[in-house]
Amino acid sequence: MNRLPLEGIRVVDFGQIIAIPFAAQILGWLGAEVILVESSQHMTNRALPPFADGVVGVNRSAACNLMHSNKLSLVLNLHDPDGVELARKVISISDVVLENFATGTIDRLGLGYEEARKLKPDIIYLSLGAFGRSGPMKDFVGFHSVINAFSGLAAATGYPEGHPRILGGIFPDPLSGSYSILGILQALYHREVYGEGQYIEVAMTEALTAMMPESVAEYTMNGRDAERVGNRDKEKAPHNIYRCKGDQKWVAISVSLDSQWGSFCVAAGKPEWASDLRFIDAGQRLANQDVLDSLIEGWTLNYEPYKITEILQHVGVPSFPALDSLELLKDRHLIDRGFIAWTDHPETGWRPIDNVAWKIDGKRPVEYPRAPLLGEHNLYVLEELLGFSKSKIQRLVRSETLV
């Protein structure tokens, strides 16, 4: 039966920048009808570079078009009382509301959970904040580097002689967005049986701290703070990212079993390393990592990363190139699996886009309509979903509501 899991579910997306737009997009991919509520008076990712062909425009931002695919755009001004009233009407015909304004903003607008559940008693309402919606830091502005710094994850990233490092990818945003999706799906599953909605809260700092159980356990069990070990590991050696032939090309290699080490040495054409007492077992390899790593890099420098990977994976040794984002889009495995999809767009043309990380029965369970133009679906929402008359819509258009 070719049915998407969230068909028939309507989502209101009040998302800003990345975390909630990311989450709402995936709910859309899974079949929900997602109404993106936005305003030309307060644009977030539509105003972010890069823009297609370097030409600035509200429909040309990469962050917008690749994080709002499969949504409907409803432009309305939440500073206008009629705009808020319209938003309330949209909530009253929806199943899920998502927001990540600064703490308190959505409540001041009269669109918070307590109001929303009056409009739709079984609404599922998710609120995401940098530090959460309670506690002494609930009002702090939390850009991603602050989240990295507060959660302690930066302290567990970097080199022994160096300083805490900030991870890339604006990681706290898609991570907390991912947890949000899981929470929404569990709430929908529950609502199906019990008929009740609920409020869900996600804090970006807490999402990041959930990634670091070993550091937290080491501190609370033994009072020791996180160790920075570069790319090394306490159990495995070699375990690092090595320079390869080419301009800034790198390959990751991870050996945990002594048998893998034996295979590594043979495949690399260095049988003498296998009998070298400095590397004879994991304990020795861990103790002699500096010399081990420099010997290995002496070998990897002769080959391209994919070639090293082919040589090592052939004998069952974990290895893969450390890909950059452009290489991800070109990786033949990801393309073969359909992880890289393409969307067309009237202003920006065909562009590659990533997918969900799973297939079901061999297929990607998602659909990919393009991102909406700013305000493209105002008429659909007002006329078809809310049943407004033509004259009422005309009045709204003339006022300051739909901007």
Place this chain on the structure above:
Amino acid sequence: MHLGALSKLRVVEYGAQYAGSYCSRLLADAGADVVKVETYDGDHARFRGPFPDHIENTDWSGLHLYLNANKRSVSLDLSENNDASLFSKLLVESDVLVLNYSVAVLDRLRLRRDHLKEINPKLIVTAITPFGLTGPYSNYVGDDLIAISAGGFAYASPGIPDMVSDPDQEPPLRANENIGEYLAGIQAATATMAALIKRRFTGEGCEIDVSYQEAVAMVMTWDISHASYVEPKNRSPYVFGAMPNAYLPCKDGYVVMAAFLGHQWNKVVEMMGRPDWSQLEIFADPGERARNWDALEPLIMEWTLQYTGDEIAKKARSEGVPCFPAYTVAQMVESEHVIERDYLWSFDGPDGQVFKLPGFPIRMQGTPWNIRRLAPKLGQHNKEVITEWLGHSSEEKNLTGKEYE
């Protein structure tokens, strides 16, 4: 206490890495009845630690306590006929099977949908593998380091406002935690929920194919969107197009500070005691400050190095400039904010000590996640689960392995 959104769900987990364990933990916290099937050697997380006083103890490994809370443990050797048959019987009673072995092992043990649907057509099989069940690299092996690298996260790190000082010599970077495994676990739990919702309509099970590489690449959406629209930024010393959005050394560590907007910049130069700089042409706007960052950075550092991270952050925030010191894990754990939100989950250690682990990143008000039991001992629930799920009396069960308490 509410039983949780998934209280009627039965899950069997069988895996050799951490992603499968984290996936089923995310279902268990929401109320699912999760049976962790372990080999007689026990799950690897039992040996990973960290351990109290650094003494190996397979019941008190920190990672095991984290990944396997709320589960029951049944020890089976699937190469033994009796155990394999018990495993099949458990699957008849299950809604979800979470697998985390390589494709080769899954095929050998016939743990693929084609075979399992004969046993239970409604079973949702969630198979988590490094590179997925199909494609040219599906037989490749990998762990967290490989996943973080293959999914583009290592190359993207360190990320703005931190930066690589020497792109030719400084390799892509991984955090000292198994983030790639956990990402695969989150995406697997999400896919499983989507499949469970769909099963309400179809009545049929399915096979979910989750790839570590894709689970990491999926959250690199920001970098992928850049690559999709322009050539990706290279790793050469690189500044954000607007400054200061910076990571700066201070007296006792580092601070992150975002003060690229005009009014923020004016506050910063006031705090630095150099209000006249707001008139300087070379620092006139965010773009100019980025272009002249090599000149500006040392000037700001002269100021930041005189103060502690907390002093700078407090001062900056009182002026409306987002700023924060890089916390150690200790500072985070002991912070007023974390304590007031009661985020960390506390439990008693073997000698009555209080240990803490990260709590619930999803706070569901109607069906709150909860901890109902600590991580199990190996095989602790052999009798209990078999009696409860299969209705056998304990005498009838015939495990090949040794008996546990």
